Amino acid sequence: MTSVYVPIYDAMTDTLTPFPLPAHRPQVVDFLRDRRSNLAKAMAGPGPDADTRDKILEIAARVPDHRKLAPWRFIVFEGQARSSFGQHISTAFMAANPTAPADRAIFEGGRLTRAPLVVAVISSPVDCPRGTPKWEQELSAGAACMNMCLAAQAHGFAAQWLTEWYAYDEIVNAALGLETGQRVAGYIYIGTATTGSLPRPRPNLENITQFYGQN
Numbered sequence: 001m002t003s004v005y006v007p008i009y010d011a012m013t014d015t016l017t018p019f020p021l022p023a024h025r026p027q028v029v030d031f032l033r034d035r036r037s038n039l040a041k042a043m044a045g046p047g048p049d050a051d052t053r054d055k056i057l058e059i060a061a062r063v064p065d066h067r068k069l070a071p072w073r074f075i076v077f078e079g080q081a082r083s084s085f086g087q088h089i090s091t092a093f094m095a096a097n098p099t100a101p102a103d104r105a106i107f108e109g110g111r112l113t114r115a116p117l118v119v120a121v122i123s124s125p126v127d128c129p130r131g132t133p134k135w136e137q138e139l140s141a142g143a144a145c146m147n148m149c150l151a152a153q154a155h156g157f158a159a160q161w162l163t164e165w166y167a168y169d170e171i172v173n174a175a176l177g178l179e180t181g182q183r184v185a186g187y188i189y190i191g192t193a194t195t196g197s198l199p200r201p202r203p204n205l206e207n208i209t210q211f212y213g214q215n
């Protein structure tokens with residue numbers, strides 16, 4: 001199953017070796033068909049080691065991206081960084097809910113500590129001189145989130161794509177260093193599953209699919 005494409009450049013002909021043609025990969029098909037997220041609150045350590053984490057990020061960045069703009073970036077939270085960033089989440093929560101009990105602020109500040117690894121995917125669209133619409137760039141950020149989940153799950157880890165309230169909070173986003181037009185596409189929680197996920201109802205294909213030209 002292992003196939004690693006190694007680019008080979010031929011200077012004589014100024015060509016690159018093309019990728020192999022698409023092949024049927026039943027294991028991948030099964031994985032995609034049965035894949036399921038796990039709840040962040042049901043995650044534990046260990047998380048991926050540094051090498052695996054980097055592979056997951058590399059795969060996340062390997063998404064369709066019209067005109068190669070890379071209109072997304074990743075902010076990684078591991079170890080102590082999760083709770084130190086949590087202080088901003090806690091502060092933002094208390095600013096929005098000044099009468100909330102103190103233990104709630106502590107709970108909010110601990111959100112990122114539910115998993116050993118959390119990655120904020122930041123949608124960072126640019127004014128493309130050649131006209132790639134911002135919408136397409138934002139879609140690409142969503143694709144990066146999904147690929148990150150897939151990559152983590154394919155490595156045997158639990159993953160969940162969350163936004164919760166703090167992805168939309170100005171105080172929290174300022175602490176992330178977001179610039180105008182940048183948004184959190186998701187916080188991807190990655191860890192070890194402590195319990196299996198139950199089946200989730202999926203849409204009936206008939207309800208979401210139309211065959212153009214047929215009734």
Ligand SMILES: Cc1cc2nc3c(=O)[nH]c(=O)nc-3n(C[C@H](O)[C@H](O)[C@H](O)COP(=O)(O)O)c2cc1C
Nearest residue numbers: 035036037038160161162163164165185186197200
């Ligand atoms: C952009 C986005 C944000 C999400 N935010 C949340 C969230 O804040 N809370 C939540 O319970 N699920 C959230 N979800 C849903 C879960 O990530 C996930 O779709 C659900 O648990 C089922 O996942 P599965 O189809 O991979 O099993 C979000 C999904 C997306 C696409």
